Structure formats: C-alpha cells, structure tokens
Amino acid sequence: METAALRLAGVSVGYSGTPVVTGVDLELGPGQRLALVGPNGAGKSTLIKSVLGLADILDGEAIVLDRTPARARELTGYVPQTGNLDSDFPVSVRQVVMMGRYRRLGWWRPARAADRRAVTEALDRVGLADRAGMRFGLLSGGQRQRVLLARAIAARPRLLLLDEPFNGVDAVSQEAIVRVLRELSADGTALVLSTHDLAVARDLADLVCLINGRQWAVGGPGETLMAEPLRRAYGSSAIDLADGRMVLVDL
Amino acid sequence: MIEPFTVPFMGRALTEIALLALICGPVSVFVFVRRLSFVSDALTHTVFPGVVVGFVAGGIEGLFTGALVAGVLTAVALTVLTRSARLTDDAATAVLLTAMFSIGVILVSRRTSYTSDLTAFLFGRLLTVTPRQIAETAVLSVVILVALALGARALLFRAFDPAGAAAAGLRIGWLDLGLNIMLALVVVAAVRAVGTILVVALLIIPAAAARMVTDRLVLMAVAGTGLVLAAGYLGLLLSWTASLRYGVALTSASAVVLMLVLAYLLLLPVRLWRDRRRPALPIPLPRRSPHELVG
Numbered sequence: 001m002e003t004a005a006l007r008l009a010g011v012s013v014g015y016s017g018t019p020v021v022t023g024v025d026l027e028l029g030p031g032q033r034l035a036l037v038g039p040n041g042a043g044k045s046t047l048i049k050s051v052l053g054l055a056d057i058l059d060g061e062a063i064v065l066d067r068t069p070a071r072a073r074e075l076t077g078y079v080p081q082t083g084n085l086d087s088d089f090p091v092s093v094r095q096v097v098m099m100g101r102y103r104r105l106g107w108w109r110p111a112r113a114a115d116r117r118a119v120t121e122a123l124d125r126v127g128l129a130d131r132a133g134m135r136f137g138l139l140s141g142g143q144r145q146r147v148l149l150a151r152a153i154a155a156r157p158r159l160l161l162l163d164e165p166f167n168g169v170d171a172v173s174q175e176a177i178v179r180v181l182r183e184l185s186a187d188g189t190a191l192v193l194s195t196h197d198l199a200v201a202r203d204l205a206d207l208v209c210l211i212n213g214r215q216w217a218v219g220g221p222g223e224t225l226m227a228e229p230l231r232r233a234y235g236s237s238a239i240d241l242a243d244g245r246m247v248l249v250d251l
Numbered sequence: 252m253i254e255p256f257t258v259p260f261m262g263r264a265l266t267e268i269a270l271l272a273l274i275c276g277p278v279s280v281f282v283f284v285r286r287l288s289f290v291s292d293a294l295t296h297t298v299f300p301g302v303v304v305g306f307v308a309g310g311i312e313g314l315f316t317g318a319l320v321a322g323v324l325t326a327v328a329l330t331v332l333t334r335s336a337r338l339t340d341d342a343a344t345a346v347l348l349t350a351m352f353s354i355g356v357i358l359v360s361r362r363t364s365y366t367s368d369l370t371a372f373l374f375g376r377l378l379t380v381t382p383r384q385i386a387e388t389a390v391l392s393v394v395i396l397v398a399l400a401l402g403a404r405a406l407l408f409r410a411f412d413p414a415g416a417a418a419a420g421l422r423i424g425w426l427d428l429g430l431n432i433m434l435a436l437v438v439v440a441a442v443r444a445v446g447t448i449l450v451v452a453l454l455i456i457p458a459a460a461a462r463m464v465t466d467r468l469v470l471m472a473v474a475g476t477g478l479v480l481a482a483g484y485l486g487l488l489l490s491w492t493a494s495l496r497y498g499v500a501l502t503s504a505s506a507v508v509l510m511l512v513l514a515y516l517l518l519l520p521v522r523l524w525r526d527r528r529r530p531a532l533p534i535p536l537p538r539r540s541p542h543e544l545v546g
Binding site: 107 | 284400401402404405407408410411412414415417418419420462465466467468471
C-alpha cells in the first residue's frame with residue numbers, strides 16, 4: 001500500500017515552459033478528498049492535467065501513487081468537463097462507459113463478460129442503468145457527467161481526478177455524483193476535484209487547496225474556506241459586505 | 252440490368268468500385284466523427300502534384316507511386332502543422348491544399364497533352380481500370396481494413412473525447428498521424444479510378460448519408476459501404492445507358508458520385524423526421540448559485 005495517493009512538493013506546472021500555477025505543496029492520502037478551489041482561469045485544470053502527465057511539471061516533484069505522473073496513468077481515472085464533448089457524436093451511453101475498459105482490453109481484444117459487468121455495475125452506481133442504450137448526446141448535462149463518472153469507475157482507479165464535475169449539473173445529478181464520490185472514497189479511492197463552488201468544497205472535501213496562479217492556502221475546509229485566505233486568493237473578486245461577511249463574484 | 256457488366260471493362264469498373272466501397276464505408280465514419288471533411292478534401296488536392304510527377308516519370312503505372320509518396324508526405328505535414336498549434340487546423344490545411352494543388356497545375360500545364368491529362372487526373376478513368384490496378388486497390392484495401400480493425404477502438408475514443416483518451420494513456424499525435432495516413436491511402440487507392448476531385452465524395456458522403464438513418468457507428472460503416480456499392484452500380488449503369496442509348500457522354504465516375512449525392516439528398520428528410528420524433532431533452536433543475544456567501 002502506498003503511503004500517499006498524491007504528493008506535490010514545491011510544484012510549478014504549465015505548458016511549453018510557461019508556468020500556470022506555482023508553489024503547490026500538498027499530500028493526499030488514500031481515500032481522501034481534495035478540492036482545488038479558485039476562480040475561472042486560476043489553473044485548476046492545468047494542475048489536474050499535470051497529475052495525469054498531460055501538462056508539464058516545470059519545477060518541484062510530483063509523485064502519484066508512488067510513481068511519476070505518466071507512469072501512474074493506468075491507476076488514475078479522469079472525468080473531463082462534459083461541455084467539451086460533441087453532443088451529436090453517434091455513440092451510446094454503454095459505449096462511452098466501455099471506453100473506461102479500453103486500457104484493460106488493449107487494441108483489439110473483444111469485451112468479455114467481466115468488462116460488460118463492470119460497465120453495467122458502474123452505470124447502476126450512478127443511477128443510469130436504464131439509459132445504457134441511449135445516445136450519449138441525448139442526455140442532460142448532469143446525466144452526461146454521471147456517465148463520464150461511470151466510465152472512470154469502470155476502470156477501477158485508485159486516484160480519481162474530476163474537472164469541475166458540478167458545472168451545469170442539475171440538483172438531482174449533483175446529489176448522485178456526491179453520493180458516489182463519498183462511496184468511492186470510503187472504498188479507498190483518493191479524489192481530486194476542481195470547483196469554484198465553495199459549498200460543494202466545504203461539504204465534500206477533507207482537504208482544500210486554494211489556487212489562483214499559485215497556491216494561496218492548503219488545509220481543512222475549516223481553515224481555508226474563510227474570509228482572509230479567500231480574500232488573498234480571489235483578490236478583487238472577493239467583495240466585503242457591511243455585516244462582516246463576504247461574497248465571491250466570478251468575473 | 253446485369254448485362255452491361257458482362258462486358259469486361261464494365262465488370263472491372265464495378266469490381267474497383269466494390270473494393271473502394273469496402274474501405275470507404277468504415278473510413279468515412281472516422282472522417283465524419285473526427286470532422287475531417289476538409290482534411291480529406293485537402294488530401295485529394297495535395298496528392299495531385301504527386302500524381303502528375305508519377306505520370307511524367309513512369310507513365311500511367313507511375314501514378315500509384317507518385318500519389319502514394321505525396322499522400323503520405325501530406326499526412327505527416329498535416330499532422331505536424333496542426334499539432335504545433337501555431338496555425339489553426341483550417342488555416343494549415345488550406346495553405347497546404349492550395350500550395351500543392353498549384354504545384355500540380357504548373358507541372359501538368361507544361362505538358363503538351365495538357366487538357367486530356369488534366370481531365371484524367373481530376374476525374375479519373377474508371378472504365379480503363381486494369382486488372383493490375385484492381386490488384387493494387389485490393390492490397391491497399393486489406394492494409395487499410397486491418398489498420399482500422401486494430402485502431403478503431405483507440406480512434407473512436409480519441410474522436411469522442413481527446414482529453415479523456417490522452418488521460419487514459421493513448422498517444423493522440425500518433426493516432427492522428429495514423430488516421431491521416433489511412434485517409435491518404437484511400438485517396439491513393441481511389442484516385443486513378445475516380446480522380447482527385449471526386450474521391451473526396453467517397454470519403455465524406457457515405458457516413459454523412461448513413462448518419463441520417465442511424466446513430467450506431469457499425470451500422471453507419473455497413474450502410475456507407477452499401478451506399479457506395481449501390482451508387483457504383485447505378486452510376487455505371489446510368490453512364491452506360493446514357494452513352495449507348497441516348498448518345499450523351501456522361502463520365503462514369505461523375506455518374507457514381509452523382510448517385511451518392513442523390514442518396515444523401517433522399518435521406519435528408521429521414522433525418523429531419525427522426526429529429527422531430529425524438530422526445531425533448533429533459534430540462535435540468537436549476538442549480539445553486541456559484542456566488543457564495545461566506546462568514
């Protein structure tokens with residue numbers, strides 16, 4: 001058993017030598033839930049991509065499940081934002097979830113009973129087993145997000161990374177996703193999710209990392225999701241109200 | 252209806268089309284889902300100078316090698332240019348298309364039999380296909396089908412969700428190069444029969460037409476192949492009947508492509524009808540505001 005699912009020490013990440021996020025220091029244990037919180041364009045997606053080995057680590061050390069990020073790919077799962085996917089793509093819900101098994105299947109081995117079972121179980125878990133034969137693009141935004149979560153579950157990852165999983169998601173789907181994420185972490189899967197929704201972060205995360213170009217704070221939700229660290233991370237998007245509270249406006 | 256095809260050159264033309272149908276059905280599905288229609292169009296034009304150089308150097312048999320070299324070079328250039336992200340896909344493709352096509356026209360215009368050569372290159376010579384050409388098309392078809400069978404799963408994942416595919420460990424750059432080379436091979440296989448202009452119809456229309464009637468990828472590939480077969484048969488029959496019975500000179504390759512376009516137009520209402528029958532998407536419940544009050 002590895003000591004940490006994810007360990008970032010003084011990490012700067014970016015593309016083609018240009019840093020997007022700098023100075024990230026954190027450690028995530030198996031089964032722990034980390035929320036990356038920050039405004040749009042803060043570098044949350046880039047940090048997630050770097051853990052997947054798809055963005056460059058420019059400085060510091062990143063260890064994913066005791067391996068380098070690229071070597072850990074077979075143990076990590078990724079749930080991208082659904083907004084980037086073509087809703088006219090002629091592919092069924094079942095086919096999308098089966099993509100989660102492709103790494104096990106290799107280039108051409110046909111799917112076996114175990115693969116089909118894993119797909120059905122994953123769909124069942126997110127509450128969409130009855131939609132298996134439907135075209136993916138016909139689902140609502142929240143249902144699509146749940147299908148992508150099912151695809152990640154079907155691969156049985158030990159570290160799951162989710163990019164803004166609650167963006168454009170209806171309340172029913174949000175509840176379903178939160179429930180599944182809690183179950184996964186109870187089973188020992190470590191989770192990293194980016195969000196700009198502080199309520200979700202407070203509700204779901206064991207660990208919160210406030211980022212906006214650099215790491216501004218890391219720790220439990222009780223210490224990071226407070227006025228002072230948020231004001232530092234969000235800058236002018238954090239507006240003080242007269243009664244001592246603060247509102248964040250994503251400009 | 253079968254009789255014209257007992258004439259050897261008609262039989263060979265139909266055999267060539269049947270082989271092309273086998274590969275164009277499945278390949279056009281990937282052109283469709285990757286939205287590579289413009290890239291396919293570019294490939295058909297960039298193969299042109301290769302065809303001319305091949306013809307000048309080795310006559311009609313040199314066409315194949317010339318087209319092959321130009322096609323593969325274009326596939327590599329397109330992949331590299333669009334990957335560096337310095338140019339948009341469209342701009343890079345358009346620059347390559349116009350540059351190579353101009354070179355082809357300059358090369359061919361230096362020949363004395365300029366007009367007849369150009370017509371042959373652009374519109375093909377379906378009725379003069381030789382058994383050797385059929386054999387070459389057959390070999391290319393096998394290569395392409397085997398490559399597709401091996402790569403279909405990865406290509407599909409990459410087409411649907413590039414970020415997810417990369418995160419799952421697939422090499423996107425190599426997959427793109429593989430598909431571009433496969434398209435180049437189809438162009439090379441088809442170029443002598445239907446010409447550089449019309450080959451693009453074989454790469455785009457089958458899947459686009461099949462998509463009107465089905466949401467399933469495998470059915471799209473099968474229906475695409477069926478469409479090319481039917482269009483090939485009807486197109487050849489049409490050009491045969493037009494020229495023999497009515498004295499109208501109708502290029503056979505053009506007739507085949509016309510039939511494909513006709514199939515597309517006939518299937519268009521089916522898509523509209525299916526869309527209307529589809530239940531409206533569920534309206535998502537409003538989510539909580541992202542603007543948060545914190546104490």
